[in-house]
Amino acid sequence: MIVAEQKPLEEIRRMIVPYEKILIVGCGTCMTVCGAGSEREASLLHSTLHLAQTRSGSNTHSFSEYTVKRQCDLEFLDVLVDKVKEVDAILSLGCGVGVQTLAERFPDTPVLPGVNTFFMGAAKEWGVWDERCAACGDCRLADTAGICPITRCTKGILNGPCAGTKNGKCEANKDMDCSWILIYEQLERLGQLEKMRRYYPPRNFRTIPRPRRLVTKAEISPGGSNG
Amino acid sequence: MAKSLFEEKLNSGKFIVTVEIGPPKGADILEMVHHIELLKGRVDAINVTDHQSSVMRFPSLGGCLLIKDHGGEPILQMTTRDRNRLALQADLLLAFSRDIRNVLCLTGDSVDVGDHKEAKPVFDLDSIQLIRMIRTMESGKDLAGNDLKGAPEFCIGASVHPAADFIEPQIIKFDKKVAAGAQFFQTQGIFDLNALRRFMQYARQFNVKILAGIIVLTSAKMARYMNDNVPGMIVPQDIIDELAGVEKGKGLDKGIEIAVRSIKTIKEENLCHGVHIMAVGRESIVPDILEAVGLTSIHV
Numbered sequence: 001m002i003v004a005e006q007k008p009l010e011e012i013r014r015m016i017v018p019y020e021k022i023l024i025v026g027c028g029t030c031m032t033v034c035g036a037g038s039e040r041e042a043s044l045l046h047s048t049l050h051l052a053q054t055r056s057g058s059n060t061h062s063f064s065e066y067t068v069k070r071q072c073d074l075e076f077l078d079v080l081v082d083k084v085k086e087v088d089a090i091l092s093l094g095c096g097v098g099v100q101t102l103a104e105r106f107p108d109t110p111v112l113p114g115v116n117t118f119f120m121g122a123a124k125e126w127g128v129w130d131e132r133c134a135a136c137g138d139c140r141l142a143d144t145a146g147i148c149p150i151t152r153c154t155k156g157i158l159n160g161p162c163a164g165t166k167n168g169k170c171e172a173n174k175d176m177d178c179s180w181i182l183i184y185e186q187l188e189r190l191g192q193l194e195k196m197r198r199y200y201p202p203r204n205f206r207t208i209p210r211p212r213r214l215v216t217k218a219e220i221s222p223g224g225s226n227g
Numbered sequence: 228m229a230k231s232l233f234e235e236k237l238n239s240g241k242f243i244v245t246v247e248i249g250p251p252k253g254a255d256i257l258e259m260v261h262h263i264e265l266l267k268g269r270v271d272a273i274n275v276t277d278h279q280s281s282v283m284r285f286p287s288l289g290g291c292l293l294i295k296d297h298g299g300e301p302i303l304q305m306t307t308r309d310r311n312r313l314a315l316q317a318d319l320l321l322a323f324s325r326d327i328r329n330v331l332c333l334t335g336d337s338v339d340v341g342d343h344k345e346a347k348p349v350f351d352l353d354s355i356q357l358i359r360m361i362r363t364m365e366s367g368k369d370l371a372g373n374d375l376k377g378a379p380e381f382c383i384g385a386s387v388h389p390a391a392d393f394i395e396p397q398i399i400k401f402d403k404k405v406a407a408g409a410q411f412f413q414t415q416g417i418f419d420l421n422a423l424r425r426f427m428q429y430a431r432q433f434n435v436k437i438l439a440g441i442i443v444l445t446s447a448k449m450a451r452y453m454n455d456n457v458p459g460m461i462v463p464q465d466i467i468d469e470l471a472g473v474e475k476g477k478g479l480d481k482g483i484e485i486a487v488r489s490i491k492t493i494k495e496e497n498l499c500h501g502v503h504i505m506a507v508g509r510e511s512i513v514p515d516i517l518e519a520v521g522l523t524s525i526h527v
Contacts (some may be wrong), residue, residue, distance in 0.1 A: 163386060
């Protein structure tokens with residue numbers, strides 16, 4: 001899932017300065033699981049912004065809130081049409097995809113990002129998330145015992161550990177496991193160390209010309225723009 | 228015919244001495260030129276580091292050009308941290324055209340350990356892919372398969388970490404570097420000569436030259452700092468104790484003594500094919516070390 005963190009309150013307050021009426025939009029999918037933008041966070045942010053404004057002796061902004069099931073899907077945004085008509089700006093608590101989908105759906109209304117989107121990851125424990133997938137478009141986890149060196153090695157190298165690994169940790173961060181040591185140990189457990197002895201050629205970065213588009217339907221409608 | 232003067236030395240069977248020069252942080256090259264002048268006639272080749280520890284400095288290629296200007300034999304250290312495959316190939320073409328014929332292929336330290344922590348880490352290739360890319364260029368093709376007008380040739384080196392605390396994955400990497408075409412290895416700094424002995428028992432089966440990395444320490448504090456902050460650095464506790472035991476101001480002398488002792492042992496026991504001295508900012512003391520170990524008769 002996508003993992004994000006709510007922006008600092010001060011940054012959000014600076015962003016909303018030009019706008020009077022603001023609709024805070026939460027997201028019921030990834031942002032709800034990682035706790036950056038669920039219905040609860042939307043409501044909490046609403047109260048916090050209101051309180052901060054009252055404390056500073058101003059009454060400039062008025063806030064409303066709504067949480068959609070999925071901000072990254074146009075069909076889930078129709079419920080917002082009437083609400084958006086009433087406001088000057090949307091403050092999205094969706095990931096970067098959600099923010100842009102809102103901006104595309106409501107081109108006449110400024111959309112502001114309320115969270116910083118970090119990565120695709122998994123929960124290590126409650127409130128602790130680890131990045132697991134770099135969405136490289138060329139998955140090679142079969143060769144690396146289910147541990148991704150592109151994501152989990154700070155250098156993203158493909159042919160084994162660098163010399164900076166010590167005590168099984170990474171030279172960039174002593175708290176971070178060296179993914180190549182993990183890969184070695186796991187390949188050894190599986191009896192597949194020959195996979196590490198193989199040469200892996202340079203990555204094909206053409207698999208990620210940004211922005212990417214994935215078409216999985218059989219017929220492609222012509223004239224679509226990815227810009 | 229040998230691809231470089233240094234390759235000729237490697238193949239001569241003599242005990243090889245290389246030394247590392249760290250370029251300046253800034254445009255003032257006077258001290259580096261002084262070090263080049265001091266060392267060029269005393270060692271078989273001079274490495275120039277490529278933003279070592281990810282600290283931005285005068286470039287390795289620029290240092291190697293200066294070494295050529297002053298009649299020395301350079302080893303171009305090339306990491307994949309800062310340049311993608313286009314830039315790396317272009318730099319190699321420039322190096323070859325200016326008669327720089329030795330390359331040490333490295334992945335490079337993480338950007339996080341350096342002084343530009345917000346920089347974009349490139350790592351388009353790793354060290355092994357870099358070695359293979361050079362071999363491809365030697366065949367007259369660039370990495371995309373296009374014909375080159377004039378193919379370069381290089382004597383290729385790589386690094387290895389015989390004292391790593393988990394050696395097996397490093398050995399796999401060493402094997403892959405040998406298979407890719409590395410001809411010589413300059414090891415990470417090594418103090419534990421037993422680790423070097425064990426490694427050489429394995430490495431001797433390959434037709435590659437191993438130069439043991441000798442780091443000159445100046446104090447126990449520096450040793451501890453390097454252990455904590457320099458990627459791949461392992462200074463054993465007995466060496467730290469030895470440095471801690473000397474009176475104030477005598478740390479460098481002790482560091483030189485330790486380096487001399489290591490080199491003597493390596494040479495006398497014929498442990499490996501030579502040494503690579505890294506004096507880390509104290510390049511001017513290298514001639515004293517060479518004299519102390521009786522390696523004064525080298526002339527490039």
